[in-house]
Amino acid sequence: MDIISESTERGVVERRFDLKVADEVVPGIIWTPEGTTEPRPLILIGHGGTQHKRVANVLGLARRFVRHLGFSAVAIDAPDHGERVTDDEAANVARQRLEGRIASGPGRGTEVSDDEARRWIERAKRGTTDWMATIDALEAEPGLSDGRFGYWGLSMGTLLGVPLVAREPRISAAVLGLAGLGKLAGGSGYEAAARSISIPILFVFQWHDELMSRQSGIDLFDALGSTEKTMHVNPGGHVAIPLFERDSYDDFFRRHLGSG
Amino acid sequence: MDIISESTERGVVERRFDLKVADEVVPGIIWTPEGTTEPRPLILIGHGGTQHKRVANVLGLARRFVRHLGFSAVAIDAPDHGERVTDDEAANVARQRLEGRIASGPGRGTEVSDDEARRWIERAKRGTTDWMATIDALEAEPGLSDGRFGYWGLSMGTLLGVPLVAREPRISAAVLGLAGLGKLAGGSGYEAAARSISIPILFVFQWHDELMSRQSGIDLFDALGSTEKTMHVNPGGHVAIPLFERDSYDDFFRRHLGSG
Numbered sequence: 148m149d150i151i152s153e154s155t156e157r158g159v160v161e162r163r164f165d166l167k168v169a170d171e172v173v174p175g176i177i178w179t180p181e182g183t184t185e186p187r188p189l190i191l192i193g194h195g196g197t198q199h200k201r202v203a204n205v206l207g208l209a210r211r212f213v214r215h216l217g218f219s220a221v222a223i224d225a226p227d228h229g230e231r232v233t234d235d236e237a238a239n240v241a242r243q244r245l246e247g248r249i250a251s252g253p254g255r256g257t258e259v260s261d262d263e264a265r266r267w268i269e270r271a272k273r274g275t276t277d278w279m280a281t282i283d284a285l286e287a288e289p290g291l292s293d294g295r296f297g298y299w300g301l302s303m304g305t306l307l308g309v310p311l312v313a314r315e316p317r318i319s320a321a322v323l324g325l326a327g328l329g330k331l332a333g334g335s336g337y338e339a340a341a342r343s344i345s346i347p348i349l350f351v352f353q354w355h356d357e358l359m360s361r362q363s364g365i366d367l368f369d370a371l372g373s374t375e376k377t378m379h380v381n382p383g384g385h386v387a388i389p390l391f392e393r394d395s396y397d398d399f400f401r402r403h404l405g406s407g
Numbered sequence: 408m409d410i411i412s413e414s415t416e417r418g419v420v421e422r423r424f425d426l427k428v429a430d431e432v433v434p435g436i437i438w439t440p441e442g443t444t445e446p447r448p449l450i451l452i453g454h455g456g457t458q459h460k461r462v463a464n465v466l467g468l469a470r471r472f473v474r475h476l477g478f479s480a481v482a483i484d485a486p487d488h489g490e491r492v493t494d495d496e497a498a499n500v501a502r503q504r505l506e507g508r509i510a511s512g513p514g515r516g517t518e519v520s521d522d523e524a525r526r527w528i529e530r531a532k533r534g535t536t537d538w539m540a541t542i543d544a545l546e547a548e549p550g551l552s553d554g555r556f557g558y559w560g561l562s563m564g565t566l567l568g569v570p571l572v573a574r575e576p577r578i579s580a581a582v583l584g585l586a587g588l589g590k591l592a593g594g595s596g597y598e599a600a601a602r603s604i605s606i607p608i609l610f611v612f613q614w615h616d617e618l619m620s621r622q623s624g625i626d627l628f629d630a631l632g633s634t635e636k637t638m639h640v641n642p643g644g645h646v647a648i649p650l651f652e653r654d655s656y657d658d659f660f661r662r663h664l665g666s667g
Contacts, residue, residue, distance in 0.1 A: 368640070375649070377639055377649070377652075378638075378640040380640065381638075389635070389637070394658045402651060402654075
């Protein structure tokens with residue numbers, strides 16, 4: 148893990164890093180409380196589709212976890228996202244397509260093609276490899292991790308998060324949501340991964356999501372194997388989760404990862 | 408409002424009162440922080456079927472609202488409950504029937520008879536009258552209410568709470584749940600009351616409730632006219648809401664009623 152730069156803003160230290168994973172460089176950011184080298188719980192933040200490791204909501208959450216919980220937070224660019232975009236034009240097309248599906252209204256954009264579903268599964272595999280290597284590197288950093296890890300990731304962050312959380316025993320609590328089972332049910336391995344999860348889950352879902360049907364979201368919530376799992380349903384579309392749900396994330400991680 | 412007795416335990420003053428409403432006496436309890444006469448927000452607590460104003464979960468919640476939020480809390484015996492039971496045998500039969508329905512397993516006890524539905528509507532009318540008279544009396548007590556009221560009531564507390572919250576403009580936020588629309592949909596006035604509600608609602612629902620189908624619960628959540636409403640779904644039966652949901656009640660009332 149190579150630290151590229153470091154800055155501090157209102158009590159939060161932000162360090163930009165590069166991590167070599169197989170033949171790729173995964174760029175990431177670590178946020179920690181200023182003025183301490185005490186190991187603490189780490190929240191891994193998985194951003195949404197067409198986003199990157201430092202979009203406003205990721206940055207806001209990371210700073211919040213540091214300031215409210217006394218934890219550290221980490222985000223990395225997902226495969227084909229952020230600084231890992233190798234084809235700017237393809238990324239623009241993807242972004243426009245996603246925005247078009249959201250603009251098309253509730254329930255209109257629920258169908259993805261078989262090809263698209265296969266690409267998601269493939270991307271989720273790469274994402275899992277990236278995060279597991281990142282956790283290894285975070286554990287190796289002196290004074291950073293106390294061995295407790297949480298995961299927060301909605302939408303694409305859940306598409307990548309479900310297989311990750313299923314495979315990675317070091318993650319002990321996760322916030323997931325804005326995602327459904329739909330085309331990913333059955334033989335792809337995604338549903339099986341969901342069913343094998345046993346850690347506590349907070350699952351947030353939007354009742355008028357333009358990208359997922361209600362049934363698809365309920366199916367994914369039902370598939371999760373965890374004994375402790377809660378679904379928070381709010382009215383509104385994919386990008387309209389009420390800000391007060393952030394209090395729920397705090398409560399949830401505080402409950403399961405203890406104090407920072 | 409006649410204060411019958413007063414006691415104090417670990418910072419919480421508990422006052423037992425009687426209130427004359429039409430030709431009945433409604434018995435209730437007020438819980439307030441010790442050593443202050445500053446008016447503050449009041450949470451009205453509506454107990455469940457076959458319960459009363461001082462069962463363990465009502466008492467626990469009331470003390471919690473006082474200690475965590477600095478609010479006051481009030482519970483009254485619902486019609487035909489607690490000290491208002493005039494026919495002990497009928498009450499025992501009702502309790503056994505309810506326990507039987509819960510014991511019969513998920514979704515088995517969802518059907519109530521038309522007669523039973525009519526009795527619920529009638530009881531809800533009486534409950535609304537009781538609560539509105541209680542709010543009048545609470546406002547008249549010096550140093551008690553600052554004009555802000557919340558309502559917390561699940562199961563029968565929601566059956567009585569929906570018409571109450573719909574009619575009573577002094578209540579500005581409510582926790583409801585463990586209840587569905589089912590037989591109460593349509594012309595009974597209950598569904599219309601739900602649709603007329605516009606205050607923020609936290610709606611808790613159990614995914615394996617023995618008394619309500621999932622669809623019935625979702626239908627009631629959908630019927631609520633509020634722009635801000637959140638449904639919290641947890642696995643388990645009617646009486647198995649996870650204790651951590653109490654943190655959600657705190658967050659919710661703190662957000663909408665301010666600080667005590």
